[in-house]
Amino acid sequence: MDPASSSNTGPAAGTSRNAARAQLSFAERKANMTKASSPHLVEGSQITRPIDRAPPGDPAASSRARRARSKPELGRQRSLYFENAFSTRGGGGGDTAAQDRVRREAKVVAEVRTNVIVNDEFTMITELMYHLCMRYKRPITSVVVTLQHGACMCFGGTFEPAYILSVSALPAELQPATNRRNAVLLQKHMEEALGVVPARGLVRFIPTPEDCVACDGKTVAGELDELARGVLPETAEEAPEENVVSTPKSKKRMSVKLQGSQVSVIKRAHTAFHGRRVFLYDEAGVGQHRASRHGAARSDAREAAEETEELHVELVCEVNAQGAETTTTPTAALEGGMNFCTKSKRTHTHIALTKLPPRLLPGHRQFYAITIVRDSTVGRLRMTFASSRSQGCKPRPHATWRFQSRGVCSDHLWLVAQGLSELESSEPTVVLIVFGHFWESVVCIVTSKCYVNWSNLDECAIRPERLASLNLERLYEQNRQRLQKKDGAIPPELHPGPPGKGKPRLLLMGQRRSGKSSISSVVFHKLPPNETLFLESTARIQKDSMASFMDFQVWDFPGQIDYFETPNFDMDAIFGEIGALIWVIDAQDDYLEAVARLNSTIINLQRNYPNINIEVFIHKVDGLSDDYKLDIQRDITIRIQDELSDQGFENAPVTFHPTSIYNHSIFEAFSKVIQKLIPRLGQLEAMLTSLCRTCRFEKAYLFDVLSKIYIATDSAPADMASYEICSDYIDVIIDVTEVYGSWSRPEGYREKLEEGQHQKLEDQVACNWAESSIVLADGNKPIMMREVDTYLALVAIMKEGSYDKMPLVNMNVDVVVKGLTEFFEITKPRS
Numbered sequence: 152m153d154p155a156s157s158s159n160t161g162p163a164a165g166t167s168r169n170a171a172r173a174q175l176s177f178a179e180r181k182a183n184m185t186k187a188s189s190p191h192l193v194e195g196s197q198i199t200r201p202i203d204r205a206p207p208g209d210p211a212a213s214s215r216a217r218r219a220r221s222k223p224e225l226g227r228q229r230s231l232y233f234e235n236a237f238s239t240r241g242g243g244g245g246d247t248a249a250q251d252r253v254r255r256e257a258k259v260v261a262e263v264r265t266n267v268i269v270n271d272e273f274t275m276i277t278e279l280m281y282h283l284c285m286r287y288k289r290p291i292t293s294v295v296v297t298l299q300h301g302a303c304m305c306f307g308g309t310f311e312p313a314y315i316l317s318v319s320a321l322p323a324e325l326q327p328a329t330n331r332r333n334a335v336l337l338q339k340h341m342e343e344a345l346g347v348v349p350a351r352g353l354v355r356f357i358p359t360p361e362d363c364v365a366c367d368g369k370t371v372a373g374e375l376d377e378l379a380r381g382v383l384p385e386t387a388e389e390a391p392e393e394n395v396v397s398t399p400k401s402k403k404r405m406s407v408k409l410q411g412s413q414v415s416v417i418k419r420a421h422t423a424f425h426g427r428r429v430f431l432y433d434e435a436g437v438g439q440h441r442a443s444r445h446g447a448a449r450s451d452a453r454e455a456a457e458e459t460e461e462l463h464v465e466l467v468c469e470v471n472a473q474g475a476e477t478t479t480t481p482t483a484a485l486e487g488g489m490n491f492c493t494k495s496k497r498t499h500t501h502i503a504l505t506k507l508p509p510r511l512l513p514g515h516r517q518f519y520a521i522t523i524v525r526d527s528t529v530g531r532l533r534m535t536f537a538s539s540r541s542q543g544c545k546p547r548p549h550a551t552w553r554f555q556s557r558g559v560c561s562d563h564l565w566l567v568a569q570g571l572s573e574l575e576s577s578e579p580t581v582v583l584i585v586f587g588h589f590w591e592s593v594v595c596i597v598t599s600k601c602y603v604n605w606s607n608l609d610e611c612a613i614r615p616e617r618l619a620s621l622n623l624e625r626l627y628e629q630n631r632q633r634l635q636k637k638d639g640a641i642p643p644e645l646h647p648g649p650p651g652k653g654k655p656r657l658l659l660m661g662q663r664r665s666g667k668s669s670i671s672s673v674v675f676h677k678l679p680p681n682e683t684l685f686l687e688s689t690a691r692i693q694k695d696s697m698a699s700f701m702d703f704q705v706w707d708f709p710g711q712i713d714y715f716e717t718p719n720f721d722m723d724a725i726f727g728e729i730g731a732l733i734w735v736i737d738a739q740d741d742y743l744e745a746v747a748r749l750n751s752t753i754i755n756l757q758r759n760y761p762n763i764n765i766e767v768f769i770h771k772v773d774g775l776s777d778d779y780k781l782d783i784q785r786d787i788t789i790r791i792q793d794e795l796s797d798q799g800f801e802n803a804p805v806t807f808h809p810t811s812i813y814n815h816s817i818f819e820a821f822s823k824v825i826q827k828l829i830p831r832l833g834q835l836e837a838m839l840t841s842l843c844r845t846c847r848f849e850k851a852y853l854f855d856v857l858s859k860i861y862i863a864t865d866s867a868p869a870d871m872a873s874y875e876i877c878s879d880y881i882d883v884i885i886d887v888t889e890v891y892g893s894w895s896r897p898e899g900y901r902e903k904l905e906e907g908q909h910q911k912l913e914d915q916v917a918c919n920w921a922e923s924s925i926v927l928a929d930g931n932k933p934i935m936m937r938e939v940d941t942y943l944a945l946v947a948i949m950k951e952g953s954y955d956k957m958p959l960v961n962m963n964v965d966v967v968v969k970g971l972t973e974f975f976e977i978t979k980p981r982s
């Protein structure tokens with residue numbers, strides 16, 4: 152079976168519903184779903200107040216408008232809150248940039264003691280120093296490393312190679328989550344540097360209070376005091392030169408191969424992005440590439456970037472490949488980023504490095520887009536990016552991302568390489584690269600922050616089916632519509648959703664302020680978690696109709712009412728069609744009363760509605776340590792189970808989930824709740840398990856695209872990490888559709904493209920009917936995503952080496968996607 156033809160057949164050809172859906176772009180679908188799933192407030196069967204919540208996908212704009220209109224006071228409070236929250240970092244109010252600088256420059260001290268004899272102490276210390284710079288986002292001047300090797304050490308009862316690494320820094324740098332991550336990374340580094348496995352190493356993180364660390368005759372606390380009293384210069388500009396990050400005097404070289412030429416990357420000390428300036432020299436005479444910091448901020452881009460965060464990347468390229476004269480012109484900025492246009496005789500290429508809004512990725516990840524757009528095609532290229540870590544002078548590739556692009560030449564890859572190395576930072580960084588000429592685009596998301604190498608640029612072309620592709624045309628259309636909406640300033644009317652009769656219902660109950668409305672808003676309306684601080688207390692039952700792969704309702708109950716105690720309520724109306732009762736307990740608060748109420752609710756339900764699933768969300772666990780979290784979960788479980796068995800309900804269907812809106816745990820918990828409502832879930836899982844076995848997938852998830860709830864997965868144990876990366880990919884794809892527009896392709900241009908490639912345009916894209924079909928790779932494990940229908944996407948993490956089997960994988964995925972479509976056709980409730 153030809154994979155190309157199979158991917159062109161389309162989903163569920165027989166169903167008009169799906170055919171209609173297939174015509175819609177992500178944006179249109181999103182808009183439709185927004186309308187359908189928008190919350191409407193209902194008391195009994197009456198609408199009590201109009202919706203005023205932002206539609207998913209555009210929370211910021213509309214919620215801002217709403218707040219500005221209706222709650223000026225709240226708006227003021229909020230900006231005050233954020234001013235306070237973000238202007239003070241790690242200390243009390245009144246912090247300044249200079250105080251921040253002092254903290255940032257406080258020394259991080261690493262002391263290594265090992266029984267191994269290190270031959271090259273200089274390299275070992277330098278590498279560890281660089282590593283610590285990255286880990287703690289420090290200038291190199293603020294890192295101290297000592298090495299005591301050949302020490303007499305008995306570690307764990309043996310004299311085998313071992314080490315102790317002690318890292319001392321300010322307490323703000325040594326937070327539990329940071330330590331957890333750094334422990335892994337530092338030990339990995341030590342393994343590479345010393346050849347000692349992590350099990351034979353001990354890392355000690357030693358927080359040193361500001362008044363217990365001194366340099367230059369002043370403690371950090373003392374220096375901060377002086378600043379507060381205005382003794383020291385306030386601004387970074389006034390600060391002395393050492394503020395500028397300096398890499399060591401000796402140039403650090405890293406060799407990369409470019410089309411057979413040996414090229415060296417020389418890093419020098421200057422302030423650019425994260426305080427670095429990069430020079431690239433092509434020693435083989437192919438040309439000279441230089442990235443430097445322009446002293447003067449020539450475009451608004453710089454200011455915009457400075458405003459948002461320290462993103463001072465300016466790329467100036469003097470590319471001279473194949474004799475083509477190239478000049479560089481900084482152009483207008485994308486929001487919060489840099490945008491450059493390189494011009495050559497043959498091509499006009501636009502390169503943008505853009506910092507995207509943080510909301511695109513949950514947590515504290517940075518998110519950048521490197522966009523390369525050009526208006527002519529120079530043939531097909533296959534690019535292999537290999538991240539490498541400098542070991543001595545040799546790059547050691549350990550991860551590869553492969554993708555194919557058209558219209559990108561090696562000159563531009565240099566810039567991407569440069570961009571990526573510029574982006575190196577201690578935070579996990581997601582770099583999104585959009586390659587391609589103006590009308591078509593290839594999207595690649597790279598989770599890395601390493602140097603870049605590539606080889607075999609002209610290797611055989613890959614079939615278009617395997618392209619990671621995103622159809623920018625539809626994106627453009629979406630962008631256009633959004634702009635139109637903005638200009639028109641008449642938001643579409645929100646209609647109350649369809650009546651809830653017959654839909655499964657999720658009831659959110661619990662004490663006041665336990666977080667019920669926050670959960671519903673974050674999961675189903677994409678409200679950024681921070682904004683839940685400003686949610687008002689729920690006064691009436693709030694009913695949200697969700698039009699998704701399965702229509703269901705979420706009812707948010709006011710915390711203060713006990714429905715079993717109050718005789719006025721019609722219990723059958725509330726609990727009659729219920730799918731699950733979700734009881735939210737605030738784990739950061741005294742939960743005894745909540746547990747007592749939950750106990751009496753369960754007992755009442757068990758007597759009258761014994762089939763109802765009771766899901767207990769032990770919520771707000773983000774503020775708790777792992778041990779404490781487990782203790783609380785155990786305590787609550789025991790209290791409830793004891794009470795139930797005392798009352799004779801040994802086997803009540805009660806499940807416990809630790810949750811927080813500040814991480815993926817809430818989505819994971821909701822996934823498990825929703826899965827219990829899906830008829831014949833076992834068959835779905837069997838389908839995915841068989842797909843995993845056939846295609847050597849490590850894990851496959853079937854996601855509800857909008858809520859990021861996974862509704863099925865294969866039988867391998869699900870872990871949070873794989874769920875997170877898959878759900879992040881979905882998020883990125885969806886949000887990218889909002890960031891980038893698309894363009895309508897004129898007929899003439901279309902013909903030109905088809906002539907150039909000797910192929911119909913439809914055959915040049917990965918998948919005709921799915922809007923986005925993408926294959927990415929993290930390490931050697933590609934990750935693929937395929938839309939199933941309007942609401943669902945299949946995301947799978949593949950095993951190492953399975954990229955070479957893509958035609959087979961595509962074929963199998965096509966079959967499963969069709970199977971899934973049919974499954975939902977068959978199992979959906981008939982009216």
Ligand SMILES: Nc1nc2c(ncn2[C@@H]2O[C@H](COP(=O)(O)OP(=O)(O)OP(=O)(O)O)[C@@H](O)[C@H]2O)c(=O)[nH]1
Pocket residue numbers: 661662663664665666667668669670680682683684685686687688689690708709710711770771772773774810811812813
């Ligand atoms: N730390 C933390 N705070 C949370 C979490 N979820 C919600 N909150 C906060 O808890 C507070 C109360 O949240 P709401 O969603 O209004 O609580 P509610 O249960 O709907 O309250 P009522 O409507 O009065 O019943 C808000 O300030 C939220 O920001 C969480 O996972 N972690």
